[in-house]
Amino acid sequence: MNEELSSKKTKLTIIEITKFAMMGAIMYGLKASMAPIPNIEPVSLFVLVFAVVYRVKALYPIYLYVLLEGIFGGFTVWWMTYLYVWVILWGAAMLLPRDLHKKWYGVMIYMAVLGLYGLLFGTFTSPLSFVYSGPGLDKWIAWIIAGLPYDAIHGAGNFFIGLLAVPLIRLLLRLEKSVRRA
Numbered sequence: 083m084n085e086e087l088s089s090k091k092t093k094l095t096i097i098e099i100t101k102f103a104m105m106g107a108i109m110y111g112l113k114a115s116m117a118p119i120p121n122i123e124p125v126s127l128f129v130l131v132f133a134v135v136y137r138v139k140a141l142y143p144i145y146l147y148v149l150l151e152g153i154f155g156g157f158t159v160w161w162m163t164y165l166y167v168w169v170i171l172w173g174a175a176m177l178l179p180r181d182l183h184k185k186w187y188g189v190m191i192y193m194a195v196l197g198l199y200g201l202l203f204g205t206f207t208s209p210l211s212f213v214y215s216g217p218g219l220d221k222w223i224a225w226i227i228a229g230l231p232y233d234a235i236h237g238a239g240n241f242f243i244g245l246l247a248v249p250l251i252r253l254l255l256r257l258e259k260s261v262r263r264a
Contacts, residue, residue: 097261098139105132106146110154113147121232122239126196129168131247133175134183135254144168159214163207170206171199183251192248197241204229204236 094102105128112124125147132140148164155161174195182188204226211225 102142105143109147110150121236126240127243129171130175131250133172167206183248189248193241193244196244197237200240201237204233
């Protein structure tokens with residue numbers, strides 16, 4: 083019985099496949115539409131929101147987004163960082179209490195997590211510096227320092243877009259309840 087129950091939790095339904103495909107495509111489309119604004123993107127927000135609402139299954143739309151980045155942007159060295167960098171934020175969101183969106187301070191914590199993630203994004207992708215610059219602690223630190231202005235913009239953008247986390251979480255949870263009833 084437990085095997086049956088656990089396999090049902092991990093298998094995707096047709097509705098989930100469709101839903102997660104649309105979510106991954108929306109993530110890619112919104113990021114592409116915001117590309118003219120450097121380091122301001124909604125992907126971090128969606129990764130956090132999907133992790134809170136869909137937990138482990140949030141990896142489906144996240145990695146569909148990563149695949150779309152590779153298909154349309156090229157499977158470059160930079161793309162390879164996307165294979166792990168979004169999991170860092172997903173993991174951080176998974177560590178947060180599931181009912182945080184119900185607390186009065188929840189939005190502030192989501193904003194802080196997203197802001198900090200954006201600020202550290204360059205550090206998270208810094209292993210890429212070894213490909214471009216070669217190994218060396220000095221080169222790695224220089225890479226991080228050179229990216230700080232961009233990471234500061236990324237962090238500020240993520241912080242403010244974090245205002246949308248609680249409304250989006252509540253909306254998705256409400257939609258999930260209505261789909262289950264149907």
